[in-house]
Amino acid sequence: MKAVVYDRYGPPEVLRLEEVARPVPADDEVLVKIHTTTVNRTDSGLRSAEYFVSRFFTGLLRPKRRILGMEFAGEVEAVGAAVTEFAVGDHVFGVKGWGAHAEFVCIRDSGALAHKPAGMSFEEAAAVCDGACIALCCLRGADLREGRSIVVYGASGSVGTAAVQLARHFGAHVTAVCDTRHVELVRSLGADEVVDYLREDFTKNGKTYDVVFDAVGKHSFRRSRRSLNPGGMFIDTDLGFMSHVPLLALATRWIGDKKVVLGIARYTKKDVLFLKELIEKGEYRAVIDRRYPLEDVIEATKYVETGQKTGNVVLTVNGGRPR
Numbered sequence: 001m002k003a004v005v006y007d008r009y010g011p012p013e014v015l016r017l018e019e020v021a022r023p024v025p026a027d028d029e030v031l032v033k034i035h036t037t038t039v040n041r042t043d044s045g046l047r048s049a050e051y052f053v054s055r056f057f058t059g060l061l062r063p064k065r066r067i068l069g070m071e072f073a074g075e076v077e078a079v080g081a082a083v084t085e086f087a088v089g090d091h092v093f094g095v096k097g098w099g100a101h102a103e104f105v106c107i108r109d110s111g112a113l114a115h116k117p118a119g120m121s122f123e124e125a126a127a128v129c130d131g132a133c134i135a136l137c138c139l140r141g142a143d144l145r146e147g148r149s150i151v152v153y154g155a156s157g158s159v160g161t162a163a164v165q166l167a168r169h170f171g172a173h174v175t176a177v178c179d180t181r182h183v184e185l186v187r188s189l190g191a192d193e194v195v196d197y198l199r200e201d202f203t204k205n206g207k208t209y210d211v212v213f214d215a216v217g218k219h220s221f222r223r224s225r226r227s228l229n230p231g232g233m234f235i236d237t238d239l240g241f242m243s244h245v246p247l248l249a250l251a252t253r254w255i256g257d258k259k260v261v262l263g264i265a266r267y268t269k270k271d272v273l274f275l276k277e278l279i280e281k282g283e284y285r286a287v288i289d290r291r292y293p294l295e296d297v298i299e300a301t302k303y304v305e306t307g308q309k310t311g312n313v314v315l316t317v318n319g320g321r322p323r
């Protein structure tokens, strides 16, 4: 099969298209023929080994797994003998740690895989799971409900667009922070208030919130502490300058009444099924910025690495498939 491979850590140019063996599903696995996948920030981080610590998982000197790509949507090509939930021809979507920048991927039937939401295109379905699963993991401990308030900082990114919709679903009052060009989009996702950070600093508007969620790793507890209510929570998606966020999270467990939390992504079937349900109820949609053919993965990756994408960047495999 055709796949995008890399054999050393480095810039987007280390990626190249190659013919590789098609994976064979184990007894408990599903082989998915991929129509659409995405390039996300984790793909970039693993490829560049921006944080050296990631090499402990991906290979110290060179990548152990040659194919990146986490999210995908496509159809079931084959199933292992023990698979009962999926059958050949089913339309599915999901996410796993690697392997989706290819024509086929194998995933356990118990993994983060579900039937594609009714009425959703393959392009949209591929762009659902990563940002939304990260946002869910980050927001889970924040006790979001009616009467609680949250600021989503970086509301126009993949995690941010997901967080606005999820916080709204949970009933919280959502203040979204983004730049001028994204104000209307973010409002359409359900934000109660939108702050254009090019015109206003939310930390200086005199208001306080129960939760500040930095969905793009560009804010800080230091800057937003005074905007938090007593008992408030600052949630980060990033390790921060010199990886200080985990230490701050530890320290604020014991010191002060405002907490710092570092969200760690986990991808589960339960969360994918939850998202499918929200999508089918019309309460969640994937925001797509640009689409590229798989062959243009380097160009797509360079765009993702500008840090300025709106929502998600999709790759189509063999031309994709609309529905």
Ligand SMILES: NC(=O)c1ccc[n+]([C@@H]2O[C@H](COP(=O)([O-])OP(=O)(O)OC[C@H]3O[C@@H](n4cnc5c(N)ncnc54)[C@H](OP(=O)(O)O)[C@@H]3O)[C@@H](O)[C@H]2O)c1
Pocket: 040, 041, 042, 131, 134, 153, 154, 155, 156, 157, 158, 159, 160, 177, 178, 179, 197, 215, 216, 217, 218, 236, 237, 238, 263, 264, 265, 304, 307, 308, 309, 310, 311
């Ligand atoms: N915790 C985990 O397990 C995990 C896993 C993967 C990724 N991450 C992290 O999750 C974060 C978000 O990833 P993502 O894919 O959602 O990001 P993204 O889509 O690349 O975010 C880009 C968006 O953020 C906006 N933005 C950029 N700078 C901003 C600023 N200073 N203030 C407000 N908005 C700004 C950009 O619009 P404008 O520039 O036009 O404002 C753009 O729309 C990253 O920090 C990434 O490292 C965490």
